[in-house]
Structure formats: C-alpha cells, structure tokens
Amino acid sequence: MNRVLDIDGKLVGTMPEFACHPDEVLQLYRALVLTRTFDAKSIALQRTGRLGTYASSLGQEAVSVGAAAAMRPDDVFVPSFREHGGQLWRGVTLKELFLYWGGDERGNDFAGPREDFPICVPVGSHPPHAVGVALAFRLRGEPRASVCVLGDGATSKGDFAEALNMAGVWQVPAVFLINSNAWAISVPRARQSAAETLAQKAVAAGIPGEQVDGNDVIAVRAVTERALARARQGRGPSLIEAVCFRLCDHTTSDDASRYRDDAEVSRHWPAEPLMRLRNFLTAAGHWDKAKEEALLHECSKAVEQAAEDYLATPPQPVAANFDYAYAELPAELAEQRETAIVIAQGAA
Amino acid sequence: MNRVLDIDGKLVGTMPEFACHPDEVLQLYRALVLTRTFDAKSIALQRTGRLGTYASSLGQEAVSVGAAAAMRPDDVFVPSFREHGGQLWRGVTLKELFLYWGGDERGNDFAGPREDFPICVPVGSHPPHAVGVALAFRLRGEPRASVCVLGDGATSKGDFAEALNMAGVWQVPAVFLINSNAWAISVPRARQSAAETLAQKAVAAGIPGEQVDGNDVIAVRAVTERALARARQGRGPSLIEAVCFRLCDHTTSDDASRYRDDAEVSRHWPAEPLMRLRNFLTAAGHWDKAKEEALLHECSKAVEQAAEDYLATPPQPVAANFDYAYAELPAELAEQRETAIVIAQGAA
Amino acid sequence: MSELSLVQAVNAALKRAMSEDAAVIILGEDVGIDGGVFRATEGLFKQFGEQRVLDTPLAEASIAGVSIGLAAQGFRPVAEIQFTGFAYSCIDQMLNHASRLRSRTRGRLTCPMVLRSPAGGGIKAPEHHSESPEAMFAHIPGIKAVMPSSPARAYGLLLSAIRDPDPVVFLEPTRLYRAARGEVADDGAGMPLGRCVTLRQGREVTIVSWGAMIKEALEAAEQLAADNIEAEVIDVATLKPLDTATILESVGRTGRLVIVYEAPMSCGFGAEIAARVAGRAITSLLAPIERVTGYDTMMPYLRTEAHYMPNTVAIVAAARRSMAYA
Amino acid sequence: MSELSLVQAVNAALKRAMSEDAAVIILGEDVGIDGGVFRATEGLFKQFGEQRVLDTPLAEASIAGVSIGLAAQGFRPVAEIQFTGFAYSCIDQMLNHASRLRSRTRGRLTCPMVLRSPAGGGIKAPEHHSESPEAMFAHIPGIKAVMPSSPARAYGLLLSAIRDPDPVVFLEPTRLYRAARGEVADDGAGMPLGRCVTLRQGREVTIVSWGAMIKEALEAAEQLAADNIEAEVIDVATLKPLDTATILESVGRTGRLVIVYEAPMSCGFGAEIAARVAGRAITSLLAPIERVTGYDTMMPYLRTEAHYMPNTVAIVAAARRSMAYA
Ligand SMILES: Cc1ncc(C[n+]2csc(CCOP(=O)(O)OP(=O)(O)O)c2C)c(N)n1
Numbered sequence A, B: 001m002n003r004v005l006d007i008d009g010k011l012v013g014t015m016p017e018f019a020c021h022p023d024e025v026l027q028l029y030r031a032l033v034l035t036r037t038f039d040a041k042s043i044a045l046q047r048t049g050r051l052g053t054y055a056s057s058l059g060q061e062a063v064s065v066g067a068a069a070a071m072r073p074d075d076v077f078v079p080s081f082r083e084h085g086g087q088l089w090r091g092v093t094l095k096e097l098f099l100y101w102g103g104d105e106r107g108n109d110f111a112g113p114r115e116d117f118p119i120c121v122p123v124g125s126h127p128p129h130a131v132g133v134a135l136a137f138r139l140r141g142e143p144r145a146s147v148c149v150l151g152d153g154a155t156s157k158g159d160f161a162e163a164l165n166m167a168g169v170w171q172v173p174a175v176f177l178i179n180s181n182a183w184a185i186s187v188p189r190a191r192q193s194a195a196e197t198l199a200q201k202a203v204a205a206g207i208p209g210e211q212v213d214g215n216d217v218i219a220v221r222a223v224t225e226r227a228l229a230r231a232r233q234g235r236g237p238s239l240i241e242a243v244c245f246r247l248c249d250h251t252t253s254d255d256a257s258r259y260r261d262d263a264e265v266s267r268h269w270p271a272e273p274l275m276r277l278r279n280f281l282t283a284a285g286h287w288d289k290a291k292e293e294a295l296l297h298e299c300s301k302a303v304e305q306a307a308e309d310y311l312a313t314p315p316q317p318v319a320a321n322f323d324y325a326y327a328e329l330p331a332e333l334a335e336q337r338e339t340a341i342v343i344a345q346g347a348a
Numbered sequence C, D: 001m002s003e004l005s006l007v008q009a010v011n012a013a014l015k016r017a018m019s020e021d022a023a024v025i026i027l028g029e030d031v032g033i034d035g036g037v038f039r040a041t042e043g044l045f046k047q048f049g050e051q052r053v054l055d056t057p058l059a060e061a062s063i064a065g066v067s068i069g070l071a072a073q074g075f076r077p078v079a080e081i082q083f084t085g086f087a088y089s090c091i092d093q094m095l096n097h098a099s100r101l102r103s104r105t106r107g108r109l110t111c112p113m114v115l116r117s118p119a120g121g122g123i124k125a126p127e128h129h130s131e132s133p134e135a136m137f138a139h140i141p142g143i144k145a146v147m148p149s150s151p152a153r154a155y156g157l158l159l160s161a162i163r164d165p166d167p168v169v170f171l172e173p174t175r176l177y178r179a180a181r182g183e184v185a186d187d188g189a190g191m192p193l194g195r196c197v198t199l200r201q202g203r204e205v206t207i208v209s210w211g212a213m214i215k216e217a218l219e220a221a222e223q224l225a226a227d228n229i230e231a232e233v234i235d236v237a238t239l240k241p242l243d244t245a246t247i248l249e250s251v252g253r254t255g256r257l258v259i260v261y262e263a264p265m266s267c268g269f270g271a272e273i274a275a276r277v278a279g280r281a282i283t284s285l286l287a288p289i290e291r292v293t294g295y296d297t298m299m300p301y302l303r304t305e306a307h308y309m310p311n312t313v314a315i316v317a318a319a320r321r322s323m324a325y326a
C-alpha cells in the first residue's frame, strides 16, 4: 500500500517531488480544511431545512483532493457524489456546490472547469463517460486525461467492469480512483466483493492497479500523478484504490448506528487525513496554532459567504426546465411550457 | 494451462481417474462425434431453408461436452447458444435441438434435464441466472451446482462481472466456463480485453480462475470436475477459461472470410478436439477404423431420424403463444388470443 | 386492525409472506440490518436471518438476474431496487428473461419473482430518486405491474404479487410511504391483481389515476363536489393486466374522463388508458379525454420539483374543462 | 440519384456525415472490418480508418455510456447496437445520462449522439432479434426517436439525426433493410426531424404507422382503394417529438383513424397517438380509434412469428370496421 505519511504525520515513504515545496503541501492542507468546513456547513443547512439530502465526505477529503491536485486544469474530472474537495480544487465554487445540494441545476453549470462532469448519482454509471472523454483525448491526440472517482460499492456495478475493460482495450488516458471507504451505505466492504483488494479489479481489464492510503493526501496525489503521467505518455489507463473510512453517516438521511458500531468508527478517527498532515506541517515548522486559526477563520468566512449567496439566490423560473430540455424547444414541449407557467401562476 | 493430451493425442498431463476407464473416454468421443454430426446436419438444413440461423460449434465440441460430462444429472446447466454437445450430453434430444433452431419454443421444453436453462441469446446475460440457481442450492443445503458456459465476448458484458462478483460474495456453488474460441463474431480476442487471460477475470471477484486446453475434452472434464467438487464442498465458485478456436463462421448468417484469413483457421485445425482423442484411443488400442465407421453410421442415423421427426412436427397453434404468456390468461390477452385465431384463419 | 403507514403495510405484507412460505426470500441493497432505506424490510433480517434476507452488492441488473435463477428454482424472491431511478438497469433482465421464461420454455421453467421499488416524486429527494417508469414495465409482455395507493392496498396487492406465479413489478409510491396511513388487517388476505378500485362514486366525470396521484385525485373530487360536480375516482392499482372493463363502465356512465399521472406525458401509462377508451367507448364520450401529467422533461431538482408534479388545481381545472365542453 | 436499399441508404448517410464532419465517429460491435452484421457500416472502416470506426467489446451499456463521454467532448458518436433486443441495456445510460446531460448542466455539456439499431420482426431471426421497443425510448424526455420507412427517409433522417445537437435513438426497420429499395440522391440533404410524412392522400380514413409496417399500411390502402375507400397513409417518421398537427389535421378531414404498429399493443407508441387524438380531435372522430398491433406476448420464435405481425388483412378489416361504424 502506497503511503508517505503515517498516522502521526511521520514520513514513512519517499517524499514526492511536489511535496518538497511547502506551499504545495500547505495548499493541500488548506483544501482539506476548506472541504471539511463546507461539509459541516452543509450538514447544518440540511438539518435546518435549507439544503437537500447531503453526502458528507468526512474522513475522505484526501481522496478527491489528492486526485484533483494531481490533475492539470485541462484534464476532465468525472466524480461520483462525495468528491466536494476535488470539485473545489478544480474550481467549482462553494456557491455552486451549495446550489447543487440545494436542488438547483445551476450548481452543475460550473463557471470554472467547464468540461468537468457534474456529480453522478447513479452509482457506478459514470466510468463509461470517463472512458469516452479519454477516448476523445486520444483520438484528438491531446495530452489530456480523465479522472473518474467512484466508491467501493460502485465497483460491483457492471458498467464499471465494462468501462475498465474498454479502457484497457483502447488504452485510453483515464485514471479510475476508488474512494474505498469501507462502506456502501450499510453494506461493508467484505460483503461487497470477495476480492482481497479492489485494486485487483484492474486485473480483469488487464490494466495496472494499486492501493494507496486514502488518508494520506500526499500519497494519493503522488500515485495519481504517476498514473496520469503514464496515461499522458499513451501507456494507458489505471486503477487506484484509495483506502480510507467513511467517518460520517452515508448521507443526512442515513443513520449509520443502525448497522455499525460507534466503536468501529472511533477506531478509525486517529487515521483521518487532516490531523496527520497538520502534524507533519507542524513538525516541519511550517504550521502553528496561529496559522491554523487564521485558516479556519478564512475557510469559514468563505463558506458562510457562499452559503449566504446561495440562500439569497432566487429559484429558477418554471420555464428553465423546458428551455434546457433540447437545444431547440419542440412544439409539443412549448405547449407544455405555457401550461406549466400558467399553473405555476396558481391559475390553471 | 491444464492439458492431458497434446495435439497428437499423446499423454502430456496426469490422466484423471475417470479417464482410466476406457468406456468413459469412449463416451466422450462418441459425444464429440454426435455433436459434430448434428452440426453438419443443422447447417445443411439451414442452407436448404429448413432451419433458422444456426450457430455451429465446430472445433468447440470439447468445451461443453467436457463440462457436461463433469456434471451430475441434478446439477443445472446454464448454456449460451453454442453448447449443443453439452446439451445433448445432459439429455436434451436431437429433435428438441432441431425444434429450437427451427424456431419452435417446444425445443426448450426439455423432456430430460427439466431444470436446465434454455439457450441464452442475449450474450452474457445468463451468468446472474446461474448465480441465482446456485444460491438456491446453497440456501436449501443441496449438494448441487450450476454450470454456466459463456463466450469470450460475453466476458466483456457487465452482467458477467456482476454475477461473478456476487457468486464470490455469497460463495455459491457455481462454475463459470468460458468457451474462449478466439472470436466474438468479427472481434478477435485481443480486441475484446487487454487481460492476458480471461481466467484472470476471476481475480476481480476474488475467486479461483484457471485455463484449460478447450480442445482436450479429458482436461476440460477433469478441471470442471475439480471446480464442481470445490463448489459442492461449499468452497465457492470458480472460473475456467477453455481455450479453443472457432473453426466455423459465427453463425450461418456470418461470412468469416470478411474479417479473418483462412490461413489462420487452417493453422488451428490440427488442434481440433476429435482427432487427438481418436489418436489417443487408437494408440491405446480402444479404437479402429471399423469402430469409427460404426460410430459415424450410428450418429448420422440418429441425427437423420431426429431431423425427420423435427420436419414432421407440425407448427404450434396460434394460441400457444398466448397460453404460455402467464399461468392464467388475463382477460385482455384472452381477447387478443381470439383475434389472433381469427386472423390466422385468414378472415379478420 | 391497526393503523399503519404505507411502508409499514409493505413491511407487514413481507413479514406475513415470509412467515407463511419458506420459499419467499428478500434480496436487495441495504435490505438487511439496515431494513432498507425506507425501512420497508425493517426487522425481517432479525426475524428470518441472513438466509432469507440478503444484502446484495451494488448491482441492479444482477439483483434482477439472480432473482430469475432463484425463481426458476422454486424460490419466490422479492427483490428491492432502492429507487426506480436505478431500476432501468433491470429492464434488460426483466424483459429479455423474467417475462419470457415461462413462454420460452413452454411452461417448464417459471419466474415467480417480485421486483419492488419506491417510485414517484414529491419528497424533495436528489436526482433519480423521483422517477415514474411504470409505463416501461407495463409495456413488457409476460410481466404484471402493480402500484398501490393506500396501506391496505399495498398490503393486499403485495401479498398477491408475491403469491403470483409470474413476475410482478411492484412500484410503491414513495410520497405516500409515511404520509398515507390507514387501517390494515394483517390477516394475510391478498387483494386480487388485475382489478381497478373505485374509490369514489360519481355520475359526472371519471378521474383515473394510480399511485401517489390518487391523493390529488381524491382532493380534486372533494373540491369538485363543493361545486356539485360529482367525480368518480378510480385507482388503477394493477396497470398490467389492466381492468379495462371498470374504466369503460364508469366512462360509459359519466361520459367524461380525466387521466392523472406523474410520469412524463408522452407514452405514459395514461396514454394506453386513453387509447382503450377511444377504441371502445368513443360514443359515450361527451368531451375530449383530459390528461393531467408530468411534463416531457426530466424531473427538476428538488428546489423546483413542485412545478413538475400534477396538482389538485390542474386536475380540478381539467375536470371543469371537461364539464364545460359541449 | 441511384437506387439504394434501405441499408445502403443508411450506409450512404453515414459515409456522407463522416466525410463532412470529422467529429462524426462510429462505434459498436462488428462495425469495423465486418461492416456490421447488416453491412450498414460496410466500407467505412476502410475509408475512414480505425480512429473513426471503432469495434467495441461486447458491452451495450458502455457503448452508450462511452458515446456520452465522446459527445460531451464534442464528438458526434454514432453508436450501433447490433439488434434492439440488446438495446435494453442502454436504457439506463440513455435515460439517466444522455437525455439529461444538457438539462442537468443547464446547457454546459450536451450529448449530440445517435444510437442506431435495427428493429422489428419478420425476418425469421432468432429470439431477441425482432424487437420493437420504440415506445420505451419515446417515453424518455430529452431524447429524440426516429424510425424511417424508406431508403430516402433513412438517408435524410439519419443525416439530420447525426447533425442534431441532442441524443437521437434511430431505429431502422430490419425487414426493409434489403426489401425496400428506392431512388436516393446522395446530396447531403437532411430531412427535418419532428415531421410526419403523408405518403398517400385520402379523404375517408387515416392510417398512421411507422417503420416496416408502412409497407402493410400502403398495401392496405391499395386494397381499400379497390373498394373505393380512400385511405390517407401517414408515416410518423419521428416519434419524439411527435408532429401531432399533421395527424390531427388528417383525422380532422377523415374522421377515422387506424393506428398500426408491430410492438405489443399495451403502452405501444400508438397509444400516445390515440391519446392525443382523443384529447384534441374527439369531435371530428366518426368512429372508434382502431389499433392494429402486435400482441401483448413475446414475439414468437420464427416458425410462428408471422402470426404475430400485423398484416394487410387486419389493417383492411380495421379500416372497414371504421368505415362501417355509424
Ligand atoms: C445504481 C445505484 N444504485 C443504488 C443507489 C443508491 N445508493 C446511493 S449511494 C449507495 C452506496 C454507494 O456506495 P459506494 O459506491 O461505496 O460509495 P459511497 O457512498 O461509500 O461513497 C447506494 C446504494 C444509487 N445511487 N445508484
């Protein structure tokens, strides 16, 4: 299992090139903290009826932040629904994320990464999209790659196996990263597959697969960078299993205490990704209490501001749902659009 | 790669127990010859417009014959559409096979193996059925197993990966056997998957997988018997890749010369399964020209008789298609049934 | 008799079916210890054990496919698809295999399975959690499609679905899971499939619907009654096979028909009802057949989903249009 | 102008589209060297190379899924599903992703893909090779569904489908692939989607159909003409969005409607046509709406499949019933 920092933030692997620049590591830390701050706020908003069902990424922040940090701006991110950290790193705004989770499609109209895919709710159905995107890059001869993040449960879905196999056949520049957080709602990893590791799912497709400590953001970024480098060199796709743990409920509609012991959760807290990186930075003399407080303050200010902006955003007009159905509104839909507007006006 | 007899029929592996009884081996040989005889007749009937599109098993007879021979009568066979040999061994009659390929559902109403599944046309969609059947055996605590045969192309279908994974999780008594005949219509094995072997697809599901020479019926039976023994002992499912070659066109509607060289086909002829077994039996003194002729005569007599019976079978009444739609005919369908009968009588 | 919510009625029916027939087993995602995300299978894992309540890996196509194998072997699997938005992956298995196993083998193998799934919108859920695909399943020969609209019917129809010798797709109106409560006698009595249920008698206009929209249909009838317009309300209950007779009889009396459904209008199940009436009761029609439906767009995200759902106002308006027609 | 069979017209349209737009690429099973099992892509691999004509592994869901990724990146993938009986595996990808990409992202990402597949029976093929699932696709918001019935329309409509900025499911009538021949001008002119085509004018009864059944519809009109019954024959051509106006206008003149389709009757696309007419042209209807369709059973195996297919006799009878109605 690839690892750079151990639970206490001590160096146990070889430090990748990028991590020799403190700023790079500090940026990663900032991203983890911002993600967790967004997470807390989202849950608060949901609990008070101001956000829809929300999927927390508590304890899994390092997975998509590490992956996104390894990407180039013009690569394409194809996320599942728990990769807030990665989306933020890619340039999706906090407000856009709030809009999405608040049930507003405009949250998917990213001002930043225009080619990134929106969150995918049907589990395991997006890997084929990542293959298509990567195939487009290969056909156009562009040195770009797609990065698809999916869950451990998603690896059981046929679409994932089909996509991985096609990626292998066509040797497309795609990287598949598993957020292996030990649970698929109430189904534990052991009941999801008899495979010892999920990285070995790559063997079926004849592509490389490896595990990485998903709580070690430096390792995740390093491993993803290697995979992306291979992809760009035309050496094909690869699969990475980032092993971590879902410290939160599945979503705000879930009550994990129904199916797993708090004790198990507590056991995994010491391994969570923020503390170890903070310890590492502190030991290296790049971090201290003051900086920590400043960062927390900065993050919560940004999140609070975004939440305000989100809450101040008026809902879309009824017509919007019709106006984006097709490039050109068909006659039959134009009629329905009128009806909808009339009904919305309370008349009928 | 498991192998008992080489191309010339020389012993290169350890002879399995059953093969020490000449009768057992002779039975296998007879099954291979009967299958090929049925095959030739089917193509002849199709060419003369008396049978529908037909999928020949030329050169692949040893795969399903070997698998079926390893099964017990109360196991359940879940075939694809190229396992005539296995179906015949299981007790499906030649007439039933002709009826099926002639476009008559009664061909699936096997008088013999009542629990065997009918031919599955949607490629790769039947592995889940084999898992369900095996799960039923496990839940009832019966020492039975299901054997699913699928093609190399079928291994790319999501349902196969899902089924293999579920079989692994539940440790059901199922054996998945790949008729790895190098082609999926015009798509060569190399373009089907980057996996070096298809046996390694098992790694993704965490179950054992191995290759066997699909032209060596003794080896196929031996390997399948081992897998079935494991399954019956509650030690779970396994995957077997039987490597052979499709010496025929994909089906009678295909013209393989469009996409592959005859030279390649010729190169594989020497490895075909009948000759090597005949050589082995001859060398062992169990076979000679006279016996061969007698067998060929016996087989063609049986096949000709069955073909006659098939051709003499009147088509089903119009009502049949309605009478088997549900256990009880719904009112709306009863009306349609009457209409259909009237229309069939030429009136309307 | 005890008052149960619709999801509790589903749970009671499952428990009853499992108690009376050892061949009944449940499989699906999170149906075990968790009891299903809506608690439809709550307590069953504890009571019947892991041999009869199986959590599956995340693979809908195979949840259906494995059920087919189990059913062919004499089990009566009741498979749960967590939300109908994820049941589309099952269509291939249901259409190409489950629905045909009997006919394909001329009765040798059969497929007595139930595919259960919460359907419909209005619960402010994420995308894909508010789908109404009933018409797709009702188009599949060999399948039966059922959609209850009350706790009592959920209980009775689910029991019949489980006891049915053929594959049944059983869609449960998510919006009513907790909202709908009513007296349910857990007496193991099934309600016959293939029969519409007339929930309210009326002489002037027939309102036909199914699933959660029955709520709005009944509310509309109330409002119409206030204006002395007597609406008859029919709950289709079983979409396939459809009890055409009950609908034709009603329209024969009222001469006016309003069909209400939440799925996209085009090719929704209501189109089939309209087609049958237009094919057999044209002379009794005094006005055009009205359809109050979802739009031919995707279901909007939760913030604006209310605009998508047919509402009482629209149903009342349609009934009035029908009444006003001359 | 040259006389082409329907499948040759499809081939010509593909070749034309690929020549005029480098973004057009083809993928599917056996579409390469083999040229497709019906030869629809014959010669394209040779002419355009493996970069633009890709043989895929055997995985329908991902053939659709990969096309979505390609389309989002600006390619115009034309995916072939070898037979519609295997296209059910694509419904999840088409409904949950292809059809929604534009709406979901508010226009940021779009999905200009075409999913081509031979549909319909009557060619004595094995099971699953004779399916008519058009209604399922026509029920999906965000998708367009097209079904040509002549070489010229196959050519023009396919070109328009490929140039369309949204996902189009293009179902080709297998039975007409070689049977239908006609003059086709390979001039790159597309035919507008969303328009019905009136193939024969008539004052007394309107026969609406699509795909291969147009052949029987026209034959029926001929026979009716012999009895001085003038039937108008409309080819729907584009099922979604539906050109309701043309149908209503015709029924408004004739007052009689016979809808012909080979899919199972219940929830078939003709139900939607009937529902629209019953909702808007009820007063002009002089007789019940007739449907001549496939039955609500699986398509029988080839030996008896002829009994399943609607035929000219049945269409003529339905038209006569309609004419006789008073
Ligand atoms: C195809 C599909 N089936 C079921 C669901 C309901 N569901 C949402 S998340 C989830 C579990 C996913 O587990 P995993 O892939 O491990 O991702 P995680 O939630 O752990 O991040 C399920 C069953 C879904 N969204 N999509």
Ligand SMILES: Cc1ncc(C[n+]2csc(CCOP(=O)(O)OP(=O)(O)O)c2C)c(N)n1
Binding pocket: B082, B121, B122, B123, B124, B150, B151, B152, B153, B154, B155, B179, B181, B183, B184, B185, B246, B250, D029, D058, D060, D082, D086
């Ligand atoms: C799901 C599905 N897709 C496509 C087809 C059309 N088809 C029939 S056989 C075949 C190739 C199958 O190859 P393989 O699995 O290797 O089996 P083989 O024919 O070589 O025995 C294809 C594409 C089908 N029957 N089912």
Ligand SMILES: [Mg+2]
Binding pocket: A151, A152, A153, A179, A180, A181, A182, A183, A184, A185
């Ligand atoms: Mg997980």
Ligand SMILES: [Mg+2]
Binding pocket: B151, B152, B153, B179, B180, B181, B182, B183, B184, B185
């Ligand atoms: Mg093959």
